[in-house]
Amino acid sequence: MEWYGVKNADTIDSPALLVYKDRVQDNINLVLTMVQDPGQLRPHVKTNKLVEICRMMLDSGIRKFKAATISEAEMLGMAGAGDVLLAYQPVKPKLLRLLKLIDKYPGTKYSCLVDNISSARLFSESLSNQGTERRNLQVYIDLNVGMNRTGIKPADAFELFNELQRLSGIEFKGFHAYDGHIRDSDLEERTAHCHRDFNETEELRKKIEQAGHQLPLLVAGGSPTFVIHSTKQNTECCPGTFIFWDKGYSDTLPEQDFQYAALVLTRVVSLPDKNKICIDLGYKSVASENDLQNRVYFLNHTCLKPFSHSEEHMVIELEEGHNFKIGDVLYALPIHICPTVSFFDRALIVEDAEIVDEWRVVARNRVITC
Structure with a gap:
């Protein structure tokens, strides 16, 4: 299993913020x-x-x-x-x-x-x-x-x-x-x-x-x-x-050797056409200030390219004859991690390839107490 894989992924609702x-x-x-x-x-x-x-x-x-x-x-x-x-x-x-x-x-x-x-x-x-x-x-x-x-x-x-x-x-x-x-x-x-x-x-x-x-x-x-x-x-x-860390800085700051430590787990939720899949990674789940092709990178399917994007969905175009099924898991690496984190009210904590805890993303709120 690759470093980002989660053994108990089938228990996770998506999209979900994973922190390693x-x-x-x-x-x-x-x-x-x-x-x-x-x-x-x-x-x-x-x-x-x-x-x-x-x-x-x-x-x-x-x-x-x-x-x-x-x-x-x-x-x-x-x-x-x-x-x-x-x-x-x-x-x-x-x-x-x-x-x-x-x-x-x-x-x-x-x-x-x-x-x-x-x-x-x-x-x-x-x-x-x-x-x-x-x-x-x-x-x-x-x-x-x-x-x-x-x-x-x-x-x-x-x-x-x-x-x-x-x-x-x-x-x-x-x-x-x-x-x-x-x-x-x-x-x-x-x-x-x-x-x-x-x-x-x-x-x-x-x-x-x-x-x-x-x-x-x-x-x-x-x-x-x-x-x-x-x-x-x-x-x-x-x-x-x-x-x-994120894909944006990894590409532009090659001298810095930080590791990716936060991803978004997303799933295939629909097969709208023979050459398209739809996943539950909308605007509300990943930073989208960049152009469509520069928002996310899929670690376990690196060739995937977004076709369209909306609030709750991302459509990906690929060749006919693909093997994707509804429910398949994708591990999405954000190009820009900072705003991505703020979309989630909790982070699922991964250790030894399993979800072991969840932490509240407390500062995504405009007000905590003060």
């Missing part, structure tokens, strides 16, 4: 070898959304994390994480949720992003309204290094840094920069691209150091660039997809 626990641990062990010190790692948990996975990282010596949503941040509080960066600039309703989260999990040090003085003043005023007992809100200035999504240009950030020093209730912790636009397949070209786009950021950090401050911490990078950033002084790296 031993492979997850292997990926955690590998990422720790790719940096000089575990303290350099601040993994992004948007990929896994599972308390149990976060505890596996904690048990392996990883202490700091990054989250995209309040629910992911709360999941980390539930797991017992010590340091959590909400990689988002909250507007007032989300800020109030964050303050509740800080109160609920006092053992977790929470922080968030800011990229303008108006938001920083909102933070300061909201903290003042909460009373004098509240500790300062820790913030990272979000830098735009070419992603052009959020953040302030590094050339304009020195002034914001100075203004933050004067606001009550705000504690500057460092800079954050996400460089998801850097995706060169060739590592040498990707490295050069990364250095070019972060040149102004390094100049900014040196300018602040020359002004009499410590060299600010930089939280940067995702899966394509985290190893590049790991060579920089006072820098934390934020890979996320490594925990489960």
Whole structure:
């Protein structure tokens, strides 16, 4: 049986998210070898959304994390994480949720992003309204290094840094920069691209150091660039997809040897024509932002190509005379695993080719308690 095969697959309703626990641990062990010190790692948990996975990282010596949503941040509080960066600039309703989260999990040090003085003043005023007992809100200035999504240009950030020093209730912790636009397949070209786009950021950090401050911490990078950033002084790296890996990054980051650790089990549910089969892998079960031929790869039938896709179904065209029967199982490897996980409310845990447990995908919800 191949590594992905499940002996008791006939007991599983489909589509189902399968997580291979031993492979997850292997990926955690590998990422720790790719940096000089575990303290350099601040993994992004948007990929896994599972308390149990976060505890596996904690048990392996990883202490700091990054989250995209309040629910992911709360999941980390539930797991017992010590340091959590909400990689988002909250507007007032989300800020109030964050303050509740800080109160609920006092053992977790929470922080968030800011990229303008108006938001920083909102933070300061909201903290003042909460009373004098509240500790300062820790913030990272979000830098735009070419992603052009959020953040302030590094050339304009020195002034914001100075203004933050004067606001009550705000504690500057460092800079954050996400460089998801850097995706060169060739590592040498990707490295050069990364250095070019972060040149102004390094100049900014040196300018602040020359002004009499410590060299600010930089939280940067995702899966394509985290190893590049790991060579920089006072820098934390934020890979996320490594925990489960996917076909997209496996194809574009050939130098990284993480293992596939999460799949979707799907089945043939209809034979609509002599040269077509229909499976229960719709939009609601696998990330579908890419074009039709770049959404999923079937490990046990690698030649299959999607013909059409809808909410609950995927139709696959093949040659007449095929041997597929209704009920046949396919093991689908997502091209993009991160949004795929969020479609499922539970993950089935595979060990020794059998389903041994199920874990709630708790952070797929917009709200847990806070």
